[in-house]
Amino acid sequence: MVFFKSRSIAVHEDHQPAEECIAAAATAATGGDCRSLTVWRKSLLFSCTGFTVIDSCGDLVYRVDNYIGQRPGEVTLMDASGKSVLTVRRRKNLRLVENWHVYEGEVGDTSRTNRPSSSKQPICSVKKHINILHANHNVLAYVFLGNSDKRYAYRIEGSYANRSCKVLDESRRVVAEIKRKEAMNEGVSFGVEVFLLIVCPGFDSGFAMALVLLLDQMFS
Template identity: 30%
Template sequence: MVQIHPVQTLPVDSGVREVKSSPYVTTEQESFTIWMRSLVCHSKGCTVYDSKGNLIYRGDNYDSKSCGEVYLMDLYREVLFEFQQSFGLFKSCEGCNSNGTRFRLRKNFKISPRGSSSSYKAVMESSKDDQQSCYKILNHRSVFIIEDGSGRLMAEVKKKQSNVNGLDFGEDVLTMVVEPQVDHSFIMGIVIAYGLLKCKL
């Protein structure tokens, strides 16, 4: 049986406190494993592990029919982002957190050559400083790339490959590589919003 990630438990005292007190901004390139399965029975979602096999995030859709109860949570079930989907003329998904930061993800409707990558745009706003930031999401076949407004690579998501005897994890196990100085909780928020727009969550 193929393991998605090696099981590693956290020490009750030191390890758990370290995860909770650490910021979501990486100081070096970091790799995560995304399993597109919820830990909640009969619910859609995803489960995210860090490179050491520790559970870092949970994404759960408690109402898959209306997509009205979708949350990104940390290890302690604290809600980091709440999501709402809009089904108007231009389908979009909005994520917001308790700090007043919100973003809206929607597809760029431009005519592209057949077989080329599809693109999405995420606009983030903060109620604290009224600043607005834009991000570009490119999806080409099985690779999902997130860039900032200047074109700098922030993260890449693709199907996870096993180096052991060529074993296949399946379509629902992904690798997410986040670049240094990038808030990986925000990146996960974009990944979940994208999954909702693609009806994968």
């Protein structure tokens, strides 16, 4: 873990003292303020592509390590210890609209049947929004709970290319947000490879990160 921590601090200039970290953890546990995560669009393993997600103390929270050329239609989100949290998997179909499923944990070998080897059901499906013949050009995707696509639970609006997105529930309340990370020192720019994921109380941070992975597949 020392290797991960030393590299994570390099992209996290807002490193906090231990006392502030303890206070932030207590606030998050009681459902207080929003949680701020720094997302680095880079794997910490040299032979992989992926993501590294760091909390406000500079500790590794989530990671994505994809070996180059491995399963381009399937991405697994892991916690700091390497345990699979969620799997994002693209659905192959002949329809114009692109669809993805999100599963808890891993889904096994899908190379032959295009289906999970286990009997797992997706916790949600996500549909990319096609702007053709639609008035709302600000919508990026719709999130449906389970395997249904009749009524969305969340919608994602904004621009992933500019790292400016919001996840809204049915009442249009913002539950998560992707924002550009501002550098504290003048003349230093993080660009779009390092950005912030803000997660509001009551919304799962792992699920929010899975939506980031989906947006990256849709719009990168």
